[in-house]
Amino acid sequence: MNDSARILVVDDDSQITRVLTTVLASQGYATRAAPDGVAAHAIVAEWQPDLVLTDLGMPRMNGLDLCRRIRILTTAPIIVLSVKDAERAKVEALDAGADDYITKPFGTDELLARVRAALRRSAPDEETNAAPIDIGDFRIDVLARRVYVRGRAVRLTPKEFDLFVYLARRPNRVIERRRLLEAVWGEMAEDHPEYLRVFMGQLRKKIERNPSTPQHLATEPWVGYRFNP
Secondary structure, eight states: TTTEEEEEOOOOHHHHHHHHHHHHHHHTTTTEEOOOOOOHHHHHHHHOEEEEEEEESSSSOOHOOOOOOHHHHHOOOOEEEOOOOOOHHHHHHHHHTTTTEEEOOOOOHHHHHHHHHHHHHOOOSSSSSSOOEEEETTTETTTTTEEEEEEEEOOOOOHHHHHHHHHHHSTOOOHHHHHHHHHHGGGGGGGGGGHHHHHHHHHHHHHOOTSOSSSSEEEEEEEEEEEEE
């Protein structure tokens, strides 16, 4: 995705939103800011940003509720920016629909790298590996970023889609956790194994007949995951 991508910054601290929008605008992104989840939700519905950066603790509507409501409107990537560093907070954010999580304080270079990675992975790749994937009960339209399970369309978030495509292109093979994290979230995600637990759980709910006893997305204890088409 080019640098004219639209990014919404959501935080009740006006100084933070001012700094972030200035940094992002300096890189060529179109930016808007919102002081809380209610205002942000309205902007998402009207402006349709390509990416959302949001805090968790905000008045009127917190970041978790905002993530859930955004997911009803769009599959655009959501990156949470929060002072909470506990794994539980990260898991809750990912469960609510976030794609990535950055703990405050953070460096500008890290933020921009995460933004570029999220936008790159959410944009259709029209030149590389664009052929549809037909395998077992599944059809994946890579260009349209759509997944059909037993003929039924299934709505996936950008990270769920990327994770599923990576596994679907390597059927019946055990993929190590570290390799999956790097492929879908980038090198900086190696220290966040909770990402895989959350997103694999979300995928199972959407594609498995019985998510509690998955047949297609199998866990290989202590190693990683296997896709059985």
